Each structure stands twice: as structure tokens, then as C-alpha cells.
Amino acid sequence: QVQLVESGGGLVQPGGSLRLSCAASESIFSNVLMGWYRQAPGKQRELVADITAGDSTNYADSVKGRFTISRDNAKNTVYLQMNSLKSEDTAVYYCYSNRGFWGQGKQVTVSS
Numbered sequence: 001q002v003q004l005v006e007s008g009g010g011l012v013q014p015g016g017s018l019r020l021s022c023a024a025s026e027s028i029f030s031n032v033l034m035g036w037y038r039q040a041p042g043k044q045r046e047l048v049a050d051i052t053a054g055d056s057t058n059y060a061d062s063v064k065g066r067f068t069i070s071r072d073n074a075k076n077t078v079y080l081q082m083n084s085l086k087s088e089d090t091a092v093y094y095c096y097s098n099r100g101f102w103g104q105g106k107q108v109t110v111s112s
Helices: none
Strands: 004-008 008-012 018-024 035-040 045-051 057-061 067-072 077-082 093-095 106-110
Touching: 004 093, 004 106, 018 035, 018 093, 018 106, 035 067, 035 077, 045 067, 045 077, 057 067
Parallel strands: 008 106
Antiparallel strands: 004 018, 018 077, 035 045, 035 093, 045 057, 067 077, 093 106
């Protein structure tokens, strides 16, 4: 069964940190670009960061220097470490496999 299972997220105060994890089926993880997208209320889904099978990374300008994407190929898992969170980071975060599969989404709320 092909799947992407996300964990993490939740409520955090501004300036805080959270980590998202996404465990994938091997068939949609191995040698595949993986990414994280987010969608805030009333806005379009946007790329946050992605990472190639060779660990090359790409970030949205809005998160550069604050977020870090990484992958553990032995665990078929991709991570998004989010530091110095801001209220504008509040959104549903989705894991993505470049084979065309999406996770179910995890809510991240940054609020005092």
C-alpha cells in the first residue's frame, strides 16, 4: 500500500520550534525528490522546501535560515525542522513525493 504518513505539528508560540516527519512507502521514497508544502486559509498551496535523493535542498525565501529539510533513506522518512516560527507560518503542512503522492496534512499553528 502506497502511503505518506505525517506526524508532528501542533501549537507553538512565536519563536518556538517544531519538527514534522513523513514516513513513506519505499516505492515512493527511494531515489525520489521529496518535499513539504503548506496551505494557509484562503491561500494557495505553496512549496516550503524539497530535497533530492542526493540531498540537494531548495527552500522558499520565506523560510530560508529558519527551516531545514532532511531525509533518512534507511527509514524512508523526510523531516522538516522548523525554528524561529512566526505567525505567518501557520498553515496545514503536506508531505509530497515527486511520484505524485501527498500526505494527509498536519496543522501547524503559531500563536501566543
